[in-house]
Amino acid sequence: MKFNWRHIPLAVISVFALFPMFLLFMNAFKKKSEISKNPLGLPKHWSFDNFSKAWEQGNYDVAYLNTLIITCLTVLFVCIVCGLAAYGMTFLKTPGSGWFLGYLFVSMSMPLGFIPIFFMSIKLNLINTHMGVIIPSVGGAFAFNVFLLRAFMLGIPKDLLEAAKVDGSSTFKTFLAIILPLAKPAFIVVAIFTTLGSWNEIFLSNAILQADTMKTVSVAYLNFTSKYGTNWGLMAAGGVMTVIPMVVLFLTMTKKFVHGLQEGGVKF
Amino acid sequence: MTKKRFQLKNWAGWLLIVPGLAFHLYAVTVPAALGLYLPFTEWNGLDVPKFIGFDNFIEAFQDKIVGMALLNNVKWMLFWITVPIILAFFLAYLLTKVKKGQTAYQSIFFSTSIITVTVAGQIWFWLYNPFSGVNFYMDKVGLGFIEWPGLTIPSFSLVSVLIADMWRGFGGNVIWLLAAMSQNDKSLEEAARIDGAGRFRIIWNVILPQIRPTLVVVTMLTALGSFGAFEMVYVMTGGGPAHATETLSTYYYSLSTEGRRAGYGSAIALFQIFAALILIVFYGYLRKKKGWDV
Structure with a gap:
């Protein structure tokens, strides 16, 4: 079989993509003295000291808890409110939903109103609260996810809903019994991308979560790096702990991520 | 009834x-509504916003940092709509020609996007570090003369941040462009080849026109995003050294969080919205006047 030369440039770019992550993971297992001698290679003595130290000094227990609360609630709210809205706009002849869709589309291309949200949070005492991050995240993600779910729901045959209506199923029951199971792939895509976005979000979180006890891992890592900026082993271990849940999510759902993006690209 | x-x-x-x-x-x-009103006020977030007319805009036009930031945003856009998109285009093109490993390559390219920006920034910060990063290693193997000055020298810092940002974000574009390309009509390409068209001619005249809608949308979204460039800059340099990497977002971010100046910050944020509007109008022009079915 002839070797396909196209694998060469593709492999080069793959190395460009993977090498920095490889460095992060390798350096997390090296002692400080080893990093300065051998910054780019495999560790000679695998050590887990950095992890336990970083876990304590970075307050990772608190940070993980905060991130879990914020991420879970954001995903839950996004799936519920966007799912219901997409359902209402796709299947019920809601008056004005065409205009509303147009409005949502326009709002999507506008940048996030960071300053108003930040100062509204000050006024409403939402600084240093989980809700201060969750509410704007859900609201900001609303338009895009409604479009995504709606595009998927348009593919569900109307006859099914008519049949359910004839059988006396209520609007809400139809949503739970018919739409939710059929649109499950779309909901999964929404859920994983919301999880990723929420876990990695720093723009709002960094401003709103100011107290150390409220910070998410992504934001806490900023603090961590400014405190222990010269200890690369510690930083690397902290970095690994910050990204590992998302790496695991990605590795277990690679296909979903790629297909989700492909669908999104084709739909728009 | x-x-x-x-x-x-x-x-x-x-x-x-x-x-x-x-x-x-x-x-x-x-x-959005507040964003249109606040620029005309002075507000620290505590009492009621005080109406001051156009003072914030006058200040913004005299503020040198605003000019630098806007210019950086434009540079950011020019970089992002060229280098990563052309790279993504060719990677996607190559991927249409390989039989094995399409999904594997796509997931490798996209995997960088799942790394939290604070960590991604830290990795690159370390790579650019003159004492411990890549430069150190180059010294060791005798390549010390190609020193990458990285983040400490103003003229190099923006490019350095951009490379890190491209590393993190190019994968999504590859996936989108490949998705568009795989829907292309293969027979057109075949016909062109039989007619004796070269590889680049096929790319330019057969593949490009077919994926133009996707390409335009991707470029458009990239350009829009460029005017909101924030995360990588904030994490890696915080806008420094000497505001060399400052963008509109990082500037109004620090104005509002540290300086508590909601009014002035909002006036600067308006520049970003204004840039977005120009791009949207341009997009509408392409759609209507040029008949680009996007």
């Missing part, structure tokens, strides 16, 4: 939309 039930069903639709709409109002609509 039937008519009444019909109407009832109608409004039930809005009941389903309202919960999401409430979130949307708080996060998008109200901030």
